Amino acid sequence: MKKRRSAQPFLSVLSVLSVVLCLPLLAQEEDVRGLQGLPEVSFDNLTDKNVTTLGQAALAIRPADWKHGETANFVYHFFHGFVATPVSVEAEYYYRVVAKTLGKDTSQWERKSHIYIFENPADWAEFQKKASLDPWTGGIHSQGDLFIQRNPRYKFKGRTLGHEVTHLVIYRFFGPGVPLWLNEGYAEYASIGAYANFQRARGFAARPQSAALAQFIPVEKLAAMAVYPEQPDDIRTFYAESEKLVRFLSAENAPGFLLFMEGMSHGNRLETALQKGFGSRFASMTDLNRDFEKYAAQDFAPGAMP
Ligand SMILES: [Zn+2]
CATH class of the missing domain: 3.30.2010.30 (Zincin-like)
Known part of the structure; x- marks a missing residue:
């Protein structure tokens, strides 16, 4: 080509x-x-x-x-x-x-x-x-x-x-x-940013939107979900939190996020891929959950926009 x-x-x-x-x-x-x-x-x-x-x-x-x-x-x-x-x-x-x-x-x-x-x-x-x-x-x-x-x-x-x-x-x-949460989370994250850009290019006022989470699922539990939840509310939470987690990790370190994604796509455990992408930034799941939950409580948090 x-x-x-x-x-x-x-x-x-x-x-x-x-x-x-x-x-x-x-x-x-x-x-x-x-x-x-x-x-x-x-x-x-x-x-x-x-x-x-x-x-x-x-x-x-x-x-x-x-x-x-x-x-x-x-x-x-x-x-x-x-x-x-x-x-x-x-x-x-x-x-x-x-x-x-x-x-x-x-x-x-x-x-x-x-x-x-x-x-x-x-x-x-x-x-x-x-x-x-x-x-x-x-x-x-x-x-x-x-x-x-x-x-x-x-x-x-x-x-x-x-x-x-x-x-x-x-x-x-x-x-x-690529695990379900990361696939859906990235698709939400990228389409929110790209759609706003696409609309702006056509002369429409558009800001990327990412609302605060109403519910919080611990990261290790979210990451282990291999199938979609059954209840509509749980489906919404699953998509919203997956998007927030991608946004949080990309904002933390954009090149690191890509290394993390490579690791996850090759079958790494969550902790191994986090280590590859972010080194010692998240020393434990407790650290990650604490910082991420705080971030996810904000309505719009600017990150590395696509
Ligand atoms: Zn999808």
């Missing part, structure tokens, strides 16, 4: 965005990709036709209606170009920002990830059933691919895409061994 000059992708993001944002709502009824939209490519002409089993399940829903396209790092399967174009702009943006923050060189990576973009809730519900997903799932990452639902009626799509693209970058560069 070719190397790019760093300023170019950002400029092209802005130019495509300005075109997309200036389109009147009525024009959404037509195909308005135009010169700067995502070009449609027939499936057979895609440079990467690697469709997983879950991807096949997606493409089996209304099979005649799927369209296809691709950018530098992604292949897209979609129903309408005007929905897929902004997704392609965001996906490339998040991909580059998160990979850079994680210190990863993406230029040697030649395979593409596939993004399946659903629009109507009935199609998404059918896919959820096929894939045995929980009903609250707004998007999933599976084996390096993304499956998302974008409702073209809403102007602000939130940071679901940023969250899912972050999982993809983590999977691509750290493999499948």
Whole structure:
């Protein structure tokens, strides 16, 4: 894959965005990709036709209606170009920002990830059933691919895409061994920062938000959770505290955090990875819990923002 000059992708993001944002709502009824939209490519002409089993399940829903396209790092399967174009702009943006923050060189990576973009809730519900997903799932990452639902009626799509693209970058560069709390915590942390930046680049006032924790789970207990909690309140706490812990450790020492993450992805115990990333800073779990609990009680604590 070719190397790019760093300023170019950002400029092209802005130019495509300005075109997309200036389109009147009525024009959404037509195909308005135009010169700067995502070009449609027939499936057979895609440079990467690697469709997983879950991807096949997606493409089996209304099979005649799927369209296809691709950018530098992604292949897209979609129903309408005007929905897929902004997704392609965001996906490339998040991909580059998160990979850079994680210190990863993406230029040697030649395979593409596939993004399946659903629009109507009935199609998404059918896919959820096929894939045995929980009903609250707004998007999933599976084996390096993304499956998302974008409702073209809403102007602000939130940071679901940023969250899912972050999982993809983590999977691509750290493999499948990253523990659940660290994977979800980093996806929340990175998407909060990158989404605020993305909104600011479009001229919207946006500040990254990370609310104080209402409940505190001791770090060793959080880190040992291999499955999601069952109760909605506990799920919220799990995501929020995981995000805070990533934010806390990144703010403590950003390069150290990356060493810690490498260690965790290679199967290190929490204490071993902490030692690798932060030396003697956290002499014991008691020290870590004490300092982190104090930090997590603050509404917004500036850290090393992506
Ligand atoms: Zn997630």
